[in-house]
Amino acid sequence: MDREPERKTLARRIAALEQDNQSLWKRIQALTEQNEALQDRGGRRAFDEMEEGIRSLEIQVTKALDNTSGLKPDMSSTAKRLSDISTQLASLNGKLDGKxxxxxxxxxxxxxxxxxxxxxxxxxxxxxxxx
Known part of the structure; x- marks a missing residue:
């Protein structure tokens, strides 16, 4: 039996896998370098301050939502009062026209x-x- 074609096919597959392996290692090294670049002298990551800022903004948004949560019922009652006032003003306007x-x-x-x-x-x- 001639196994030479199978050996060549396997050799090509092994070569392709080695190339994939090398490209994966290069990518891992690049990601490691990027991660190290994000580290500053104190061991803190460069984005830590940004994360603190985002956390602060999230707290402010939560407070704003808490402060404005009661506005919807207040606005609907204000709209009803304005409608009543509008009706009364129309009535007064009719009376004033007859004065x-x-x-x-x-x-x-x-x-x-x-x-x-x-x-x-x-x-x-x-x-x-x-x-």
Whole structure:
């Protein structure tokens, strides 16, 4: 039996696996170098401060959510109150349209004064025509 073709195939597979193995080792080394680059002198990672900042932002967002959690019911009750106020203002606007203006009020006042003081006015007019 001739096993030479099988040996060549196996040799090619082994060579391909060795190349894959070498490329994986190169990738592992590159990742290790990147990880070491993230370390600073104190042993802290370069992103630790960023993580603290993110943690602080998350706390602030949580507080903001807690502070604003009651706004939705308040806003709906405020909207209802505004609707009631709008209805009342429309009612007042209708009543104000029927009210007498200053010009008409002064004419009415002048008419009332003329009726009350008609005798005095007549006497004054007669004194002008006689004299």
């Amino acid at each position: 007498v203006g200053y010009a008409m009020l002064s004419i009415y006042a002048f008419g009332i004064v003329a009726v009350v003081m008609r005798n005095e006015i007549m006497a004054f007019l007669e004194s002008l025509s006689v004299g």
